[in-house]
Amino acid sequence: MQKTISMPNVNLSQGEQRSSSLKPVGLGLLIAAAYFVAIPLVFGANGYLLNVFTTMAAVSFISFGVWLTFAIGRINLAQAGFALIGAYVTAILVSRLGISFWICLPLSGAVAALLGGLIGWPVLRLKGVYFAMITLCITEACRLTALSFPALTNGAQGIVDLPLPGELSLFGLTIIPAFEKGARLPFFYLAGTMMLLGLWFMWLLDTSRVGAVFRSLRQNEDLASSLGINVAKYRVVAFMVSCFYAGAGGAFFATLQQNVYPTTFQVLDSVYFMVYCFVGGLEFVVGPLVGAVVMMSSFELLHDFHRYQTVIFSGLMILCILLMPNGILSVIKRRSGKSEEAPNA
Amino acid sequence: MLEVRGLTKIFGGLTAVNDLNFTLGTGEILSIIGPNGAGKSTCFKLIASFLNPTSGTVRFNGKDITGIGPHAVARHGIVRTFQENTSFQDMTVRETVLLGYHKDCKASLAGMIFRSPRARKDERAAGDYADHVLDLLGMTHLANTVSAALPHGMLRNLGIAVALAAKPKLILLDEPFAGLNSDETKRGVELIRKIRDEGVTPILVEHDMAAVMSVSERIVVVSFGSKIAEGTPAEIQQNEKVIEAYLGAEDTEIGL
Numbered sequence A: 001m002q003k004t005i006s007m008p009n010v011n012l013s014q015g016e017q018r019s020s021s022l023k024p025v026g027l028g029l030l031i032a033a034a035y036f037v038a039i040p041l042v043f044g045a046n047g048y049l050l051n052v053f054t055t056m057a058a059v060s061f062i063s064f065g066v067w068l069t070f071a072i073g074r075i076n077l078a079q080a081g082f083a084l085i086g087a088y089v090t091a092i093l094v095s096r097l098g099i100s101f102w103i104c105l106p107l108s109g110a111v112a113a114l115l116g117g118l119i120g121w122p123v124l125r126l127k128g129v130y131f132a133m134i135t136l137c138i139t140e141a142c143r144l145t146a147l148s149f150p151a152l153t154n155g156a157q158g159i160v161d162l163p164l165p166g167e168l169s170l171f172g173l174t175i176i177p178a179f180e181k182g183a184r185l186p187f188f189y190l191a192g193t194m195m196l197l198g199l200w201f202m203w204l205l206d207t208s209r210v211g212a213v214f215r216s217l218r219q220n221e222d223l224a225s226s227l228g229i230n231v232a233k234y235r236v237v238a239f240m241v242s243c244f245y246a247g248a249g250g251a252f253f254a255t256l257q258q259n260v261y262p263t264t265f266q267v268l269d270s271v272y273f274m275v276y277c278f279v280g281g282l283e284f285v286v287g288p289l290v291g292a293v294v295m296m297s298s299f300e301l302l303h304d305f306h307r308y309q310t311v312i313f314s315g316l317m318i319l320c321i322l323l324m325p326n327g328i329l330s331v332i333k334r335r336s337g338k339s340e341e342a343p344n345a
Numbered sequence B: 001m002l003e004v005r006g007l008t009k010i011f012g013g014l015t016a017v018n019d020l021n022f023t024l025g026t027g028e029i030l031s032i033i034g035p036n037g038a039g040k041s042t043c044f045k046l047i048a049s050f051l052n053p054t055s056g057t058v059r060f061n062g063k064d065i066t067g068i069g070p071h072a073v074a075r076h077g078i079v080r081t082f083q084e085n086t087s088f089q090d091m092t093v094r095e096t097v098l099l100g101y102h103k104d105c106k107a108s109l110a111g112m113i114f115r116s117p118r119a120r121k122d123e124r125a126a127g128d129y130a131d132h133v134l135d136l137l138g139m140t141h142l143a144n145t146v147s148a149a150l151p152h153g154m155l156r157n158l159g160i161a162v163a164l165a166a167k168p169k170l171i172l173l174d175e176p177f178a179g180l181n182s183d184e185t186k187r188g189v190e191l192i193r194k195i196r197d198e199g200v201t202p203i204l205v206e207h208d209m210a211a212v213m214s215v216s217e218r219i220v221v222v223s224f225g226s227k228i229a230e231g232t233p234a235e236i237q238q239n240e241k242v243i244e245a246y247l248g249a250e251d252t253e254i255g256l
């Protein structure tokens, strides 16, 4: 029974620890520079492409939440549902009460998180397929709820003609000027800011003790609870954070499109958010971003195939998951791991 | 310190634990023994609140802790280990032990995420304590090994290490020597004495009779969920009912 301890494991974890403080910061700066400087310089004149990048950033933002629920070992298909909730909160508050978008954005996240906490408390006791199924039902329930309360949501007609975000000022000082009609860059920058802030927070969380607790829940809830860890509390916290990302992301999309319909976020969107996490890699905080960028760019690149676009895209998606079951980043990590090991051997 | 009164657990029609009574003083090494399926692990699960008893109470330092939930029991200072090897597969030994310390972290959630001074102080304390625990268990050289790569003996040890990291007052050890060779068991017996000397009261469930007889100060024997004897190792070895229960058990094992 005596197995020898495999040394590569030891080396790998030590190596990770040593470089963990510098690498992520560099990567963050690289992403920021690429998004805020390179893309506007190269594609600034192309409104359509700017829109694609805006969507990519915002969709990554929402997917970070799904990634976090994966961290506690749950497959979360409710993300589109909570995004829809966030979208409606903003749409209703902005159009009915004239409340500023800049208040509605975080507020939508908070409302989604609160509802997520209430729903999550009982539902998070389920695991595996059961949790996936019930969260899928939550997404569908959100759509049906939006349809059934036309007094509030305007039913299938949706809430349209939402105003663009106004000026954000503090003590008479303009921090963000009002968004102009037809201008793409403001939304592009807003989505990028949300994405980077979201990524930064996820990284802080993942590398903190709270992140370690989340990972312990994925691996063994019984052991965690035997150590005095309040399992129910931590998984609700993870789910609420996830829902916050959904709610704020939904608020962004409602404002970007200037309308909300019950179909703005559907089960299929939940599935996509999940797939982005898979494709990028569940081990890495940037996984959802990588997944969203790769998937959405390939979809755009397949544009010339017209009506075969979706078919080819779906095929690629299946191939991707088959060939790289742990995501694209795991392949890159294995490569760089090998080259680092070479001098040792 | 621990007082178990009339503890009973019925699974459907099966009475796994039947009207069990015993008490335990601080610093005493108590063992619970009995044939397979006697209800020993179930008794631990009831004390640690992993299961709710059908009836009966568990009191710890005068407080009723019956059915308050596993993490709450741990926060009172009772931590159990598991009969099967149980670990966080992808985590290194040190990460696991650091997590064991979690309930003593004072920082808030936000403080932990944003690295408040409190949280950093917690981490330093956790790190120091983890080093101490790993040293105590002779696992310092394995600190950066992933749990999944550990040999069986070290996994058993890790189970104890992570429980100790939670700074328990009372530790419930479910078959700590299962599958260990005689050398490892001997070291295990020493370890239990060391743990006790550090101020952690151990209760053992164990099948290795030689180890039980050498380490225990008092033994409780259960059979079919009921206590059939209690006493010092010498008394238990002479006890008619105990011999009968074990012989009976051996008969059925032969029958299998």
Ligand SMILES: Nc1ncnc2c1ncn2[C@@H]1O[C@H](COP(=O)(O)OP(=O)(O)OP(=O)(O)O)[C@@H](O)[C@H]1O
Pocket (backbone or CB within 6 Å): B011, B014, B016, B034, B035, B036, B037, B038, B039, B040, B041, B042, B043, B083
């Ligand atoms: N969750 C459960 N549901 C139904 N029956 C159970 C459950 N857990 C344990 N039992 C039964 O209760 C009895 C006592 O089990 P327990 O695990 O406590 O025995 P044990 O004394 O620890 O045995 P061993 O020495 O083999 O570990 C057994 O007959 C077992 O099958």
Ligand SMILES: [Mg+2]
Pocket (backbone or CB within 6 Å): B040, B041, B042, B083
């Ligand atoms: Mg048992």
